[in-house]
Amino acid sequence: MRKLQPGKLVIASHNPGKIREIAELLGPYGIEPVSAADLDLPDPEETGNSFVDNAELKARFAADLSGFPALADDSGLSVDALNGAPGIYSARWAEAPAPVPADGEPGDAEAPRDFGRAMQRVETELAALGPDASRDAHFVCALALCWPDDGQCEIFEGRVHGTLVWPPRGDKGFGYDPIFVPIDSDKTFAEMDPDRKHAISHRAEAFGKLVAALID
Ligand SMILES: O=c1nc[nH]c2c1ncn2[C@H]1C[C@H](O)[C@@H](COP(=O)(O)OP(=O)(O)OP(=O)(O)O)O1
Numbered sequence: 001m002r003k004l005q006p007g008k009l010v011i012a013s014h015n016p017g018k019i020r021e022i023a024e025l026l027g028p029y030g031i032e033p034v035s036a037a038d039l040d041l042p043d044p045e046e047t048g049n050s051f052v053d054n055a056e057l058k059a060r061f062a063a064d065l066s067g068f069p070a071l072a073d074d075s076g077l078s079v080d081a082l083n084g085a086p087g088i089y090s091a092r093w094a095e096a097p098a099p100v101p102a103d104g105e106p107g108d109a110e111a112p113r114d115f116g117r118a119m120q121r122v123e124t125e126l127a128a129l130g131p132d133a134s135r136d137a138h139f140v141c142a143l144a145l146c147w148p149d150d151g152q153c154e155i156f157e158g159r160v161h162g163t164l165v166w167p168p169r170g171d172k173g174f175g176y177d178p179i180f181v182p183i184d185s186d187k188t189f190a191e192m193d194p195d196r197k198h199a200i201s202h203r204a205e206a207f208g209k210l211v212a213a214l215i216d
């Protein structure tokens with residue numbers, strides 16, 4: 001398997017919380033993370049039907065446009081009692097319907113994300129199933145690292161199981177962290193220090209596999 005050399009690596013993401021975690025996870029390996037936003041790369045439409053497909057689509061897109069190796073992370077929260085939802089739609093559950101401007105044409109401006117609303121939707125859908133519904137859930141992370149020249153990609157996956165709490169707790173992390181308590185913990189991801197989250201998270205597990213395979 002081809003190794004990742006020290007130097008520039010494009011982080012094919014526009015999510016600042018994720019980019020910060022990826023930079024922390026790659027910190028020890030002499031890799032210079034440059035985000036897609038730093039390079040003004042556009043955000044591709046996530047048309048895949050799986051985390052892996054979307055990760056590969058985002059990494060390929062950024063590698064082709066930038067000429068550097070690119071790493072993408074597609075991730076999300078999967079709730080057992082909701083048949084795996086929001087799953088690959090985790091980010092989209094936080095998007096309000098795009099406002100229709102006064103001239104009547106829907107704008108193409110991206111709707112701002114509101115994870116308060118996304119967490120509320122998870123809770124509302126769970127509550128509708130009654131008090132006995134399972135609150136088990138897991139986060140999934142698919143990483144794709146693609147090279148620009150030959151289009152080769154390597155894929156790594158991680159997951160972390162836990163349960164959902166309500167109301168949300170903590171102000172660290174991002175996304176659904178305030179309602180997710182990983183197994184063997186009494187804190188939500190948003191109440192933990194980053195080092196602790198990085199010891200057990202879905203993203204950390206996928207990175208562990210990537211580092212073992214691709215970094216000498
Ligand atoms: O550790 C996590 N802690 C909390 N929430 C998380 C985590 N990991 C993923 N998530 C949720 C929120 C995120 O917005 C969505 C991923 O959606 P996803 O399309 O992969 O990322 P994104 O659109 O936010 O950024 P981008 O595609 O530019 O990398 O799942």
Ligand SMILES: [Mg+2]
Nearest residue numbers: 014015046091
């Ligand atoms: Mg996305």
